[in-house]
Amino acid sequence: MQILGIDIGGTGIKGAPVDTETGTLLAERYRLLTPDSGKPKAMAKVVAKVAEHFDWKGPLGAGFPAVVQNGIVRSAANIDASWIDTDGEGLLRDVTGGLPVRLVNDADAAGIAEMTFGAGKDHKGVVMMLTVGTGIGSALFIKGVLVPNTELGHLEMNGEDAEKQASDAARQRKELSWKKWAKSFDQYLQMIERLFTPDLIILGGGAVKNFDNFASLLTVRAKVVPAQLLNEAGIIGAAMAAADLVN
Ligand code: BGC
Numbered sequence: 001m002q003i004l005g006i007d008i009g010g011t012g013i014k015g016a017p018v019d020t021e022t023g024t025l026l027a028e029r030y031r032l033l034t035p036d037s038g039k040p041k042a043m044a045k046v047v048a049k050v051a052e053h054f055d056w057k058g059p060l061g062a063g064f065p066a067v068v069q070n071g072i073v074r075s076a077a078n079i080d081a082s083w084i085d086t087d088g089e090g091l092l093r094d095v096t097g098g099l100p101v102r103l104v105n106d107a108d109a110a111g112i113a114e115m116t117f118g119a120g121k122d123h124k125g126v127v128m129m130l131t132v133g134t135g136i137g138s139a140l141f142i143k144g145v146l147v148p149n150t151e152l153g154h155l156e157m158n159g160e161d162a163e164k165q166a167s168d169a170a171r172q173r174k175e176l177s178w179k180k181w182a183k184s185f186d187q188y189l190q191m192i193e194r195l196f197t198p199d200l201i202i203l204g205g206g207a208v209k210n211f212d213n214f215a216s217l218l219t220v221r222a223k224v225v226p227a228q229l230l231n232e233a234g235i236i237g238a239a240m241a242a243a244d245l246v247n
Contacts, residue, residue, distance in 0.1 A: 061242030107137025
């Protein structure tokens, strides 16, 4: 099946047509900047531009950095608050001239791709995918089945939102060395381990390009591995999440 996958992020909106059976991109991905306002209409227009770039007429799946329940956006940590309770699927359908649209949480999308084609392939245990970028996204899989919208980046750690301390953006903002950041991230993983005892933790997002700089500093019992599809996982998984729109 050929589906346009789009990864909507706080800084960039990128997409490519995906072969959902093989998990491969069918064209080079196209990326535009996320509008500064982060508001629904402005962001949706950029999604439409990505679809236009590919002259896309088929179904579209998009990953979004928020809780998405049946197409409706329910949270807004790193996007404009006016997204809350917006019918994201409806909005994208309208701006793309009526294309069939599926909208899901971005970490859930990346997790779906990793579990099918990447680091979690064939894993039947408890798998936690964490995307470490502007925020921390989470996707929990039990026997390969996703529990959507877990939002574990917002667990409280040291009295504050964990992603404000342990995301890649926090590392950059606080100008932390990898060693210092790893200490904070390890504290976060310890908390995840206490709550869910995952067999496998897959790390994706910006921080993972530097996996070798911090992997040896992590002390959790779970096996921790880098994502294999890297910055394509969000696009591939978003397309896969829309597969049921195709008859
Ligand atoms: C959002 C999540 C998202 C994560 C990664 C968090 O701030 O609440 O929905 O998955 O960032 O983008």
